[in-house]
Amino acid sequence: MAQSMIVNYPPARNPHCINAPNTASRKYTGIMHPTSERASGTGRQPLGSLTFYKTILIEVKLMRIAVFGSTGRTGKHLIEQALSQGHSVTAFARTPSKLSASHPQLHIVQGDLLKAESVEMAVEGQDVVLSVLGPKHGGPSTTLVDGTENIIRAMKKHGVERILCVLTAGFLDEQADSLMGKLLLWYYRFNAKEYLTPAQLQYQSLQQSGLKWTAIRVVLLNEGASKRHYLVSEESIPKGGYQINTGDLAAFMLQQLASDEFVERAPVIVY
Numbered sequence: 001m002a003q004s005m006i007v008n009y010p011p012a013r014n015p016h017c018i019n020a021p022n023t024a025s026r027k028y029t030g031i032m033h034p035t036s037e038r039a040s041g042t043g044r045q046p047l048g049s050l051t052f053y054k055t056i057l058i059e060v061k062l063m064r065i066a067v068f069g070s071t072g073r074t075g076k077h078l079i080e081q082a083l084s085q086g087h088s089v090t091a092f093a094r095t096p097s098k099l100s101a102s103h104p105q106l107h108i109v110q111g112d113l114l115k116a117e118s119v120e121m122a123v124e125g126q127d128v129v130l131s132v133l134g135p136k137h138g139g140p141s142t143t144l145v146d147g148t149e150n151i152i153r154a155m156k157k158h159g160v161e162r163i164l165c166v167l168t169a170g171f172l173d174e175q176a177d178s179l180m181g182k183l184l185l186w187y188y189r190f191n192a193k194e195y196l197t198p199a200q201l202q203y204q205s206l207q208q209s210g211l212k213w214t215a216i217r218v219v220l221l222n223e224g225a226s227k228r229h230y231l232v233s234e235e236s237i238p239k240g241g242y243q244i245n246t247g248d249l250a251a252f253m254l255q256q257l258a259s260d261e262f263v264e265r266a267p268v269i270v271y
Contacts, residue, residue: 061257061258062085062086062087062088063087063088063127063128063257064087064088064090064125064126064127064128065078065082065087065088065089065090065126065127065128065129065130065257066089066090066092066122066123066126066128066129066130066160067079067082067089067090067091067092067130067132068092068113068122068129068130068131068132068133068147068151069131069132069133069134069166070091070092070093070099070132071091071093071094071095071098071099072132072133072134073221073223073246074132074166074221074246074249074250075091075132076099076100076101076246077226077246077247077249077250077251078130078132078250078253078254079091079099079101079106080101080250081247081250081251081254082254083101083103083105083106085254086105087105087254087257088105088107089103089105089106089107090107090108090109090122090126091106091107091108091109092109092111092113092118092119092122093108093109093110093111094110094111094112094113095110096108096110109121109122113133113143113146113147113150114143114146114147114150115150116150116153116154119147119150119151119154120154120157120158122154123151123154123155123158123160124154124158125158126158126160127160127162128160128162128163128164128257129151129155129160129162129163129164130163130164130253131148131151131163131164131165131166132166132249132253133147133148133165133166134166134168134221135168135194135195135198137194142198144198144199144202145198145201145202145205148165148202148205148206149205151163152205152206152209152211155209155211156209156210156211161211161212162211162212162213162257163206163209163211163212163213163214164213164214164216164253164256165202165206165213165214165215165216166215166216166218166249166253167199167202167203167215167216167217167218167266168188168195168196168198168199168217168218169185169188169217169218169219169237169268170185170188170189170195170196170199170219171196171199171200171203171217172203172217172266174217174235174236174237174268175236175237176219176236176237176241176242177237177239177240178239178240178241178242180220180242180243181219181237181241181242184219184220184242185219202215203215203266207264212260212263212264213263213264214256214262214263214264214265214266214267215265215266216249216252216253216266216267216268216269217266217267217268217269218244218249218268218269219237219241219242219243219244219268219270220242220243220244221243221244221245221246221249222243222244222245222246223245223246224245224246224247225245225247226245226247226248226250226251227245227247227248227271228248228251229271230244230248230252230269230270230271231269231270231271232252232267232268232269233267233268233270234262234265234266234267234268237268237270238268238270241270241271242270243270243271244269244270244271245271248269249269252269
């Protein structure tokens with residue numbers, strides 16, 4: 001079982017966020033989904049091993065989090081869960097009116113992902129970046145890649161080291177054994193220019209960034225609350241699995257704030 005840890009939260013201010021507070025050091029007890037082997041400190045599991053996650057209480061570090069893709073389905077869950085855990089959230093949004101949440105610890109930066117200056121405004125002063133940007137059917141195939149590059153450059157410029165990025169599964173040539181999983185991967189590969197090519201290029205950018213990155217692979221993302229249990233693999237898609245709810249994807253991403261378990265790795269998360 002994972003052991004509790006207490007860490008300090010250094011006060012800081014992002015000058016581009018209106019009324020961004022200076023937050024004093026404190027500790028917080030939150031919800032985590034620990035692994036059986038790596039979370040216990042006994043060492044890394046072999047690649048491709050599966051982990052069943054369940055909920056426990058653990059003390060976590062409160063952080064300043066920048067969310068890209070904040071107005072999307074997963075972004076809204078990320079904001080809600082992060083705020084409920086006591087984190088400070090900066091939501092990057094092209095259209096802030098799409099954000100319905102309101103909270104003293106929620107700060108909004110309006111901008112264009114393809115404009116480096118506005119991306120920097122959201123990244124400066126953060127502890128971690130969470131990217132849940134997704135492909136849009138019929139949209140420009142370069143937007144995700146160029147946007148991710150802008151995020152990485154801004155992070156390196158402002159000394160932000162940790163990034164978690166959600167990518168469409170299939171770019172590692174992984175396989176699924178369920179019929180629906182096979183059909184979905186076939187569809188992504190048939191429409192590679194829209195789905196897998198951007199994911200592959202984003203993955204390469206993360207690998208070459210020098211940052212502490214995690215690429216989270218998703219096959220089918222459903223809108224829904226957290227079920228608080230799921231499977232994680234670092235190679236092929238777990239047997240029978242192909243889908244995950246937005247609530248559990250958000251929970252898994254927030255869990256990684258207190259863990260180096262998947263740094264420089266690309267886990268896939270499914271039921």
